[in-house]
Amino acid sequence: MPLSFQAAHSSELTFGAGKKYIGARRSLMNIAVVGLAYSHPYTYTQILQRTGHTITHVWDDVPDRLKEFSEKFGVPVVSSPGEVPADEIDGVICTHRLPERIDDAVMFLENGVPTYTSKPAATSLDHLEKITSAVRRTGTPWFSTSVLRYAPAVLGLKSYLDKGKAGTLIQVRATSCHYISHYMQEPGIWQDDPERGGGSIINMGIHGLEMLSVLVGPRIRRVWCQAGKRFHKESLSEDAAVIGLEWEDGLPGMIEVPCGVKGESFGVEVFGREAILKFSIPKADIQEASGAALGDADPWVEFGYAGTMAALVEMCRTRTMPVPLEETERLAKVLIAARESARTGGPVEVV
Structure with missing residues (x-):
């Protein structure tokens, strides 16, 4: 609550x-x-x-x-x-x-x-x-x-999972694919700086992590991360990363963060005993690789901007936090641990 x-x-x-x-x-x-x-x-x-x-x-x-x-x-x-x-x-x-x-x-x-x-x-x-x-x-x-916490696709899948229709969860995967070319020059370089903006692991990894937190909870206990530079050799951080996650109940998961690309797209795949479920954002029957919907999807709605602002207004009106402080704090610690794992090459416990 x-x-x-x-x-x-x-x-x-x-x-x-x-x-x-x-x-x-x-x-x-x-x-x-x-x-x-x-x-x-x-x-x-x-x-x-x-x-x-x-x-x-x-x-x-x-x-x-x-x-x-x-x-x-x-x-x-x-x-x-x-x-x-x-x-x-x-x-x-x-x-x-x-x-x-x-x-x-x-x-x-x-x-x-x-x-x-x-x-x-x-x-x-x-x-x-x-x-x-x-x-x-x-x-x-x-x-x-x-x-993306308020993207309709995320909330729709959460409703399905809450009904138990996927059965026992076996593992989960999220993708946060976003170009970072504009962070290679001012005024955006600070976002590529790991100590300032967090670099791709934190600044882009949060999108995948936030979606998974909504769907299966934030109680992640261990993180692994491998990162590198595939196209943007000048990057202060990385343009490719894979983050491995382990929840407290043993559920394994992964976040892919490909940022050396030209386009953007986001998605989740949930592997359950009874069903394998996935979505991409924005939703459309046909999509370009850039993530641009060829249908009539409203990006402000599909990416969760409208829902986020509705949550902000409700917070201002009621003085109730939309997301528990402990959850926001936990997700930040997970990404900071991922950054440390990429630096050391080993797993990091989230405390």
Whole structure:
């Protein structure tokens, strides 16, 4: 069950430094955007604005990018994250670079603002501890996830598995296939840096891991990882990786992370005693290798962007975390362990 920090139906709640939360009275939220280091905040903003919510403020440290965003979406600019008035917003989307994003998020959490930090949650145990301890200390809800957690294909397969129709699970496999060519040059190089953005293992591996966590749970106890450079020899991390997983009940699994490709596609295959089930995202009867659907699939829905924003709005309204803190924390530790395994060449226990 989600970790609840406040009663969802209060008309007025007080938290943090005496800030009063009035979002539970309203159906439409005021949300700020801090950092434009990903493409995601552009999509998030369109979804939120089209569903009646207000993006109240925006900040970024790249002036041209900030100006373009402000003019395109009609959002007022602030000069720093600290200039966003915490008492005027119901939530914040923090999508600045890592590790700077951690400090931004902690500031908002300490001011009682429900905070979404996209993915990955953190790329080191120290940074993970910094943000999770802030959540526990303040009681402010925090949300960090791959959007694929809310992809209809993932949720549909989960419903099927929950009914036990696959029987005993034998093993599972996920694929997170995404090009990284744009991370080979500025302003995206930080995402390819293992110490900053996590590199392909963490930054792209989270997509496969998040899907598997929804389907079979997060309790992974051991990780193996092999990684290399097949095309992008200049990569600071890797453009190909295979992550082996072992759950606490002995279930074996694997995540394939091919990132030297031109296209993108994601999928899961579940091998059960009674059924072998699989899906690809986006869904379509016919797909190009790039993952582009030749049918009428809506990418905002099929990739989970719309569902993720619905979860964010609900978090702002009810102050209930969409994903238990312990699960988000566990998934981050699994990927950090995978990075360590790739470095050492041996298995790593997740503690």
